[in-house]
Amino acid sequence: MTNPTAAELVARSNRLGSDPRITNYAGGNTSAKGTEIDPVTGEPVELLWVKGSGGDLGTLTPAGLSVLRLDRFRGLRDVYPGVDREDEMVAAFDYCLHGKGGATPSIDTAMHALVDAAHVDHLHPDAGIAIATSADGEELTATIYGGRVVWVPWRRPGFQLGLDIAAIKEQNPDAVGCILGGHGITAWGDSSEQCEANSRWIIDTAQAYIDAHGSANPFGDAVPDNAPLPEPERRAKAAALAATIRGIASQDRPMVGHFTDDPRVLEFLAGAKAAQLAEAGTSCPDHFLRTKIKPMLLDLPAGAPVDQSIARLTELHDAYRADYTSYYEAYAAPDSPAMRGADPAIVLVPGVGMFSYGATKQTARVAGEFYLNAINVMRGAEALSTYTPISDEEKFRIEYWALEEAKLQRMPKPRSHQGRIALVTGAASGIGKAIATRLAAEGACVVVADLDAAKASAAAAELGSTDVAVGVAVDVSDAAAVKAAVDAALLAFGGWTWS
Secondary structure (H helix, E strand, O other): OOOOOHEEEEHHHHHHHHOOOOOOOOOOOEEEEEEEEEOOOOOEEEEEEEEEOOHHHHHOHHEEEEEEEHHHHHHHHOOOHHEEEEEEHHHHHHEEEOOOOOOOOOOOHHHHHHHHOOEEEEEEOOOHHHHHHHHOHHHHHHHHHOOOOOEEEOOOOOHHHHHHHHHHHOOOOOOOOOEEEOOOEEEOOOOHHHHHHHHHHHHHHHHHHHHHHOOOOOOOOOOOOHHHOOHHHHHHHHHHHHHHHHHHHHOOOOOOEEEEEOOOHHHHHEEHHHHHHHOOOOOHHHHHHHHHOEEOOOOOOOOOOOHHHHHHHHHHHHHHHHHHHHHHHHOOOOOOOOOOOOOOOOOOOOOOEEEEEEEOOOHHHHHHHHHHHHHHHHHHHHHOEEEEEOHHHHHHHHOOOOHHHHHHHOOOOOEEEEEEEOEOOOOHHHHHHHHHHHHHHHOOOEEEOOOOOHHHHHHHHHHHOOOOEEEEOOOOOHHHHHHHHHHHHHHHOOOOOEO
């Protein structure tokens, strides 16, 4: 039976995690403190329930919580060797676990355990990160919140950050949370309801201030040559570029693609500051771990011909790889993990939209969602101040952190067809459907093509979400219909393999 405190925590987490303005997929963490009977002593023991490493707040279940004894965890303060060796503390977290099973404790566990509050939320809301990445974020925090929210200078997540926030709460008894420079927010409360209300108040207050006091054109004046193309032309150009861009993103390893022409992306790309902001890169660790530290931006007008765009993308790719290699070499230490690849994860095309890439369709889509979050952050920061992300050196310390590498090594091995895209004709029934089903089961992304659009969509839905399969109508005897199906495959997954 789930402990009532844990059940309440899961419900709060699901509410917060279901709103992309509050936190992004697998971002942030929440916690609650309470008591349970120790089966060994029969006495009450004080526990911490906290979202485990790699979990997602929106879909969190009790199995995704780490459960730790507070007395043991807080005892770690007595053996803490200092910030230069704080990573050593993570191995000690396992010795604080209570009971069997449960999720692996995340690096943020210290923040939740050491802060003297019954409930704690750590989130990555766009409005909050906008304040956190503003050049004068500390002054803005004081102006916006009047002492109820305290500024915390950037520090890499870890045991020391937990100690810092605990001290800030103790020194500011009227505060309900803090802005973490370059990163996000943390809020607390005596009850789950109060903690959630404080989190939402911090976020809503930041957004209201941006709306009331921000400039009307945070991305600079609109550049007419980079205005969004009409939708049919935009989608046609995206399809014409998709295979080339997927090849660019896949030089080091095969990647699956995702495309979006969300109006917020198109507005960003049409602004005079687009190149400057893209070059500045993302700031929140949850963002750049999925998007790389910065995107690749095509520096041609929206109406540039496809062949010219392809030629320029190839040149920019060479420059991007050289730049990323220089970044790695500038900050890598002898014990740093090997460079994981120098290809872009985000490619931006003015007037057309954003292409994002990952090992699977789901990770490709989520990378795009994270960069859209980053665009929203830039919008808010530039509306009030100057967008100022953390330094490249600090980004490297996160991206090539030994703890991050360990998390990557724990990921399951890919299935045999992961990274492959198949367009299967006649796939709504019979042999075609059997082929599509087998390919999807082995990790491929599948375009289910059939004469009957409704049957194609139904068959695709049986295989899973649109991260797994999509249905399209096609008459293979009609050249225009075949091209439309190929374009759909390109826009859905970035490419295809005929079957």
